[in-house]
Amino acid sequence: MRMFVLMLVAAAMTACAGGNATKEVVVTPITEGEEIALVQPDLEAGTTINMALKNRCSSREYSVEPLSLEELSGVMWAAAGVNREDGHLTAPSALGLYPIKTYAFLEGGVYLYDATAHKLVRVAEGDHRALSARQEFANNAPLNIAYIADMSVYEGHNMPVEAVKSLCGMDAAGYAENVNLYAAGNGLKAITRGSAQSEEVLKLLNLCPERYALILAQTVGK
Numbered sequence: 001m002r003m004f005v006l007m008l009v010a011a012a013m014t015a016c017a018g019g020n021a022t023k024e025v026v027v028t029p030i031t032e033g034e035e036i037a038l039v040q041p042d043l044e045a046g047t048t049i050n051m052a053l054k055n056r057c058s059s060r061e062y063s064v065e066p067l068s069l070e071e072l073s074g075v076m077w078a079a080a081g082v083n084r085e086d087g088h089l090t091a092p093s094a095l096g097l098y099p100i101k102t103y104a105f106l107e108g109g110v111y112l113y114d115a116t117a118h119k120l121v122r123v124a125e126g127d128h129r130a131l132s133a134r135q136e137f138a139n140n141a142p143l144n145i146a147y148i149a150d151m152s153v154y155e156g157h158n159m160p161v162e163a164v165k166s167l168c169g170m171d172a173a174g175y176a177e178n179v180n181l182y183a184a185g186n187g188l189k190a191i192t193r194g195s196a197q198s199e200e201v202l203k204l205l206n207l208c209p210e211r212y213a214l215i216l217a218q219t220v221g222k
């Protein structure tokens, strides 16, 4: 992997038993392209889950400062990363059907998260961040996420479409809350959003509305 690593020994002093230790924080700029290979999450980073719960809140002000590759990787992994050898994800899913696809809207394109390969695959070029929202703060935030359900995974389960959409909503809420807690625990801001330009997003991504539905969106940044 092309590694252009800015080693920032950010005086991130972590208190440990024998005194203070300096934790090296690796900050790699994101290089957009057809694919973005993500890095593995640092399982030792961040606050405790209890502090993340204490600090979680919805933010509606973001700077244009980009996320680092490490931060983007951590956010995607928190949303829907593989966390076990059996391929299951950080977020639960009703009936284990995983209808939710996670799309990242970055400045240079829209990317589909491939959890198995832990990479982002570009599905549309250009800056479409404003489409993923109906609120101005999202337009220049470094990362917006759209959780889009592929409802075809419910075929054969004999469920009314309203029940399918309801289960998809519950799944997506789990993904989004994972990200909210990751953000709160790792010095980032986030907000879950129900507001998005859903029809336009589906059109942009060539997803037919009979099968796909934009369930939830989210903004992440600094």
Ligand SMILES: Cc1cc2nc3c(=O)[nH]c(=O)nc-3n(C[C@H](O)[C@H](O)[C@H](O)COP(=O)(O)O)c2cc1C
Residues within 6 Å of the ligand: 056, 057, 058, 059, 060, 135, 191, 192, 193, 194, 195
């Ligand atoms: C499903 C869902 C959809 C939401 N949609 C929006 C939204 O479109 N725009 C917005 O500004 N906030 C949205 N929020 C954030 C709520 O307004 C926020 O969670 C609530 O005001 C409580 O504040 P807190 O998250 O800081 O505790 C949404 C939250 C949830 C759970």
